[in-house]
Amino acid sequence: MICLTRPECPYPEALVKKDYKHPLNKKALRKSTSGKCMYCESRMEHNSFSHVEHIKPKSKFPELEFVWDNLGFSCEWCNTNKSDKFDEAIPFINPYNENPEDHIVFFDHLVYPKNGSIRGEYTKNELKLNRSGLLDDRIKRIEDIKKMIIAASNVANESLRNQMIEELKTEAESDKEYSAMVKSILITEGIL
Numbered sequence: 534m535i536c537l538t539r540p541e542c543p544y545p546e547a548l549v550k551k552d553y554k555h556p557l558n559k560k561a562l563r564k565s566t567s568g569k570c571m572y573c574e575s576r577m578e579h580n581s582f583s584h585v586e587h588i589k590p591k592s593k594f595p596e597l598e599f600v601w602d603n604l605g606f607s608c609e610w611c612n613t614n615k616s617d618k619f620d621e622a623i624p625f626i627n628p629y630n631e632n633p634e635d636h637i638v639f640f641d642h643l644v645y646p647k648n649g650s651i652r653g654e655y656t657k658n659e660l661k662l663n664r665s666g667l668l669d670d671r672i673k674r675i676e677d678i679k680k681m682i683i684a685a686s687n688v689a690n691e692s693l694r695n696q697m698i699e700e701l702k703t704e705a706e707s708d709k710e711y712s713a714m715v716k717s718i719l720i721t722e723g724i725l
Contacts, residue, residue, distance in 0.1 A: 534572055534626060534633035534644075534662075535713050540565050542601040553599050554585050562606040567708035570608035571628050572615075572660050573667055576710050577608060584609060588627055590617040605629060610667075614660045626656045637662075639717040642671035674711050678704060678718055698724060 540561045542548065547555030562585060569576055570583075577583040586607035591598040605628075607615075615625065626633050636653035637644050644662040646653030657663065678701070685697035701724055703709070705716035719725040 534574060534628055534637060534656075535707055536632045536634070537565055537571060537628045539602065539629045545601070548599040548601060551599055553587075553604055558601075558604070559583075559585055559606070562604060565629075566606045569710060570611050571605045572607055572611040572656075573662055574711050574713060575608055575610075575667065575670065583607070584612040586612050586615070588625070588629075590615075590619050592617040593619055602629075610664065611660050618659055620655070623651055623655045625659070626652055633713070639714045641718075642668055642675055642714065671711055671714055674715065675718060678715055682722055682724070 542558060543561045544555055544557040547553070547558055563577075563583065571586065584607050586605040587594075587598065588603050588605055589597050594603070597603040619625070626636050634647070636647055636650040637657060638647040638653075639645075644657050646657060661667075681697070681701050681704070685694055685701060688694040688697060701719065705712050705719050705725060709715065716725060
Protein backbone atom coordinates (compact mmCIF):
# COMPACT_ATOMS: atom_id res chain seq x y z
CA MET A 534 0.00 0.00 0.00
CA ILE A 535 1.35 3.39 -0.97
CA CYS A 536 0.34 7.00 -0.42
CA LEU A 537 -1.99 8.19 -3.21
CA THR A 538 -3.11 11.58 -4.48
CA ARG A 539 -6.83 11.96 -5.02
CA PRO A 540 -7.62 13.58 -8.36
CA GLU A 541 -10.33 16.13 -8.90
CA CYS A 542 -13.63 14.51 -9.76
CA PRO A 543 -13.86 14.75 -13.56
CA TYR A 544 -17.64 14.36 -13.71
CA PRO A 545 -19.30 15.52 -10.47
CA GLU A 546 -22.69 15.58 -12.20
CA ALA A 547 -22.65 11.78 -12.13
CA LEU A 548 -22.43 11.84 -8.34
CA VAL A 549 -25.33 14.28 -8.20
CA LYS A 550 -27.27 11.82 -10.40
CA LYS A 551 -26.37 9.07 -7.90
CA ASP A 552 -23.90 7.28 -10.19
CA TYR A 553 -20.65 6.68 -8.31
CA LYS A 554 -19.44 4.16 -10.95
CA HIS A 555 -19.54 6.55 -13.91
CA PRO A 556 -16.78 5.59 -16.40
CA LEU A 557 -15.08 9.01 -16.32
CA ASN A 558 -14.89 9.02 -12.54
CA LYS A 559 -13.80 5.38 -12.38
CA LYS A 560 -11.08 6.13 -14.93
CA ALA A 561 -9.78 9.01 -12.77
CA LEU A 562 -9.67 6.78 -9.69
CA ARG A 563 -7.93 4.06 -11.72
CA LYS A 564 -5.34 6.55 -12.96
CA SER A 565 -4.67 7.76 -9.41
CA THR A 566 -3.60 4.21 -8.46
CA SER A 567 -1.80 3.48 -11.76
CA GLY A 568 -4.34 0.71 -12.34
CA LYS A 569 -3.52 -0.99 -9.05
CA CYS A 570 -5.69 -1.79 -6.06
CA MET A 571 -5.45 1.03 -3.54
CA TYR A 572 -4.93 -1.55 -0.79
CA CYS A 573 -2.91 -4.55 -2.05
CA GLU A 574 -1.22 -2.87 -5.06
CA SER A 575 -2.14 -5.70 -7.43
CA ARG A 576 -2.71 -4.71 -11.03
CA MET A 577 -6.38 -5.18 -11.76
CA GLU A 578 -5.82 -6.95 -15.06
CA HIS A 579 -3.75 -9.58 -13.23
CA ASN A 580 -5.78 -9.95 -10.09
CA SER A 581 -9.50 -9.44 -10.59
CA PHE A 582 -12.16 -7.03 -11.70
CA SER A 583 -11.88 -3.48 -10.43
CA HIS A 584 -14.38 -1.93 -8.07
CA VAL A 585 -15.20 1.60 -7.08
CA GLU A 586 -14.64 1.23 -3.36
CA HIS A 587 -16.46 3.10 -0.60
CA ILE A 588 -13.84 3.86 2.01
CA LYS A 589 -16.56 4.26 4.61
CA PRO A 590 -19.18 1.65 3.63
CA LYS A 591 -22.35 2.97 2.06
CA SER A 592 -24.40 0.59 4.22
CA LYS A 593 -23.23 2.38 7.38
CA PHE A 594 -22.69 5.84 5.90
CA PRO A 595 -25.41 6.25 3.25
CA GLU A 596 -24.81 10.00 3.22
CA LEU A 597 -21.29 9.32 1.82
CA GLU A 598 -22.32 6.97 -1.00
CA PHE A 599 -21.94 9.66 -3.66
CA VAL A 600 -19.17 11.73 -2.06
CA TRP A 601 -16.00 11.80 -4.16
CA ASP A 602 -13.66 11.83 -1.14
CA ASN A 603 -15.17 8.54 0.02
CA LEU A 604 -14.46 6.68 -3.23
CA GLY A 605 -11.38 4.69 -4.22
CA PHE A 606 -10.23 2.03 -6.65
CA SER A 607 -9.81 -1.51 -5.34
CA CYS A 608 -9.64 -5.09 -6.48
CA GLU A 609 -12.53 -7.47 -6.04
CA TRP A 610 -10.66 -9.37 -3.29
CA CYS A 611 -9.92 -6.36 -1.08
CA ASN A 612 -13.36 -4.85 -1.65
CA THR A 613 -15.07 -8.15 -0.77
CA ASN A 614 -12.88 -8.72 2.29
CA LYS A 615 -13.55 -5.20 3.52
CA SER A 616 -17.27 -5.52 2.78
CA ASP A 617 -19.24 -3.23 5.09
CA LYS A 618 -16.77 -3.46 7.98
CA PHE A 619 -15.81 -0.17 9.52
CA ASP A 620 -14.75 0.70 13.03
CA GLU A 621 -14.51 4.42 13.87
CA ALA A 622 -12.02 3.60 16.64
CA ILE A 623 -9.77 1.60 14.26
CA PRO A 624 -10.47 2.76 10.70
CA PHE A 625 -8.84 1.08 7.73
CA ILE A 626 -5.74 2.82 6.41
CA ASN A 627 -6.86 5.34 3.79
CA PRO A 628 -4.00 5.77 1.29
CA TYR A 629 -5.58 8.95 -0.07
CA ASN A 630 -5.48 10.73 3.29
CA GLU A 631 -2.43 9.29 5.03
CA ASN A 632 0.86 7.54 4.45
CA PRO A 633 0.43 3.77 4.79
CA GLU A 634 4.14 3.51 5.67
CA ASP A 635 3.19 4.93 9.09
CA HIS A 636 1.15 1.78 9.76
CA ILE A 637 2.47 -1.15 7.72
CA VAL A 638 5.85 -2.46 6.67
CA PHE A 639 7.09 -5.25 4.42
CA PHE A 640 9.44 -7.99 5.50
CA ASP A 641 10.21 -9.83 2.30
CA HIS A 642 6.75 -10.66 0.81
CA LEU A 643 4.73 -10.30 4.03
CA VAL A 644 2.90 -7.26 5.39
CA TYR A 645 3.25 -6.51 9.10
CA PRO A 646 1.94 -3.71 11.29
CA LYS A 647 4.62 -1.08 11.86
CA ASN A 648 5.63 -0.48 15.46
CA GLY A 649 2.57 -2.35 16.71
CA SER A 650 0.12 -0.15 14.78
CA ILE A 651 -3.38 -1.38 15.61
CA ARG A 652 -4.71 0.12 12.38
CA GLY A 653 -1.95 -1.61 10.43
CA GLU A 654 -2.85 -4.93 12.06
CA TYR A 655 -6.59 -4.39 11.51
CA THR A 656 -6.16 -3.40 7.85
CA LYS A 657 -3.78 -6.30 7.18
CA ASN A 658 -6.07 -8.85 8.83
CA GLU A 659 -9.45 -7.68 7.52
CA LEU A 660 -8.31 -7.10 3.94
CA LYS A 661 -6.25 -10.30 4.08
CA LEU A 662 -3.17 -8.53 2.72
CA ASN A 663 -1.17 -11.73 3.25
CA ARG A 664 -3.64 -13.98 1.39
CA SER A 665 -2.29 -16.95 -0.54
CA GLY A 666 -2.63 -15.74 -4.15
CA LEU A 667 -1.24 -12.34 -3.27
CA LEU A 668 1.76 -13.93 -1.54
CA ASP A 669 2.44 -16.06 -4.62
CA ASP A 670 2.45 -12.96 -6.84
CA ARG A 671 4.70 -11.05 -4.44
CA ILE A 672 7.16 -13.94 -4.18
CA LYS A 673 7.46 -14.03 -7.98
CA ARG A 674 8.04 -10.26 -8.03
CA ILE A 675 10.75 -10.58 -5.36
CA GLU A 676 12.45 -13.36 -7.33
CA ASP A 677 12.56 -11.11 -10.41
CA ILE A 678 13.94 -8.17 -8.41
CA LYS A 679 16.58 -10.34 -6.73
CA LYS A 680 17.68 -11.67 -10.14
CA MET A 681 18.12 -8.07 -11.26
CA ILE A 682 20.13 -7.26 -8.12
CA ILE A 683 22.41 -10.28 -8.64
CA ALA A 684 22.86 -9.44 -12.32
CA ALA A 685 23.82 -5.85 -11.48
CA SER A 686 26.27 -6.93 -8.79
CA ASN A 687 27.96 -9.36 -11.21
CA VAL A 688 28.66 -6.74 -13.88
CA ALA A 689 32.31 -5.67 -13.91
CA ASN A 690 31.77 -2.49 -15.92
CA GLU A 691 30.92 0.27 -13.44
CA SER A 692 28.97 2.37 -15.96
CA LEU A 693 26.78 -0.58 -16.96
CA ARG A 694 26.31 -1.61 -13.30
CA ASN A 695 25.16 1.95 -12.47
CA GLN A 696 22.68 1.85 -15.37
CA MET A 697 21.31 -1.46 -14.09
CA ILE A 698 20.98 -0.05 -10.56
CA GLU A 699 19.11 2.98 -11.89
CA GLU A 700 16.78 0.61 -13.75
CA LEU A 701 16.24 -1.32 -10.50
CA LYS A 702 15.27 1.90 -8.73
CA THR A 703 12.49 2.48 -11.25
CA GLU A 704 10.93 -0.82 -10.12
CA ALA A 705 10.03 0.87 -6.80
CA GLU A 706 8.19 3.78 -8.45
CA SER A 707 4.53 4.19 -7.55
CA ASP A 708 3.21 3.02 -10.92
CA LYS A 709 4.82 -0.41 -10.56
CA GLU A 710 3.03 -3.41 -9.06
CA TYR A 711 3.88 -4.01 -5.39
CA SER A 712 6.04 -0.88 -5.31
CA ALA A 713 5.95 -0.62 -1.50
CA MET A 714 7.38 -4.12 -1.18
CA VAL A 715 10.02 -3.52 -3.87
CA LYS A 716 11.03 -0.27 -2.19
CA SER A 717 11.50 -2.15 1.07
CA ILE A 718 13.73 -4.75 -0.63
CA LEU A 719 15.84 -2.09 -2.35
CA ILE A 720 16.30 -0.25 0.95
CA THR A 721 17.37 -3.50 2.63
CA GLU A 722 19.84 -4.16 -0.19
CA GLY A 723 21.29 -0.62 0.15
CA ILE A 724 20.12 0.42 -3.33
CA LEU A 725 17.66 3.08 -2.14
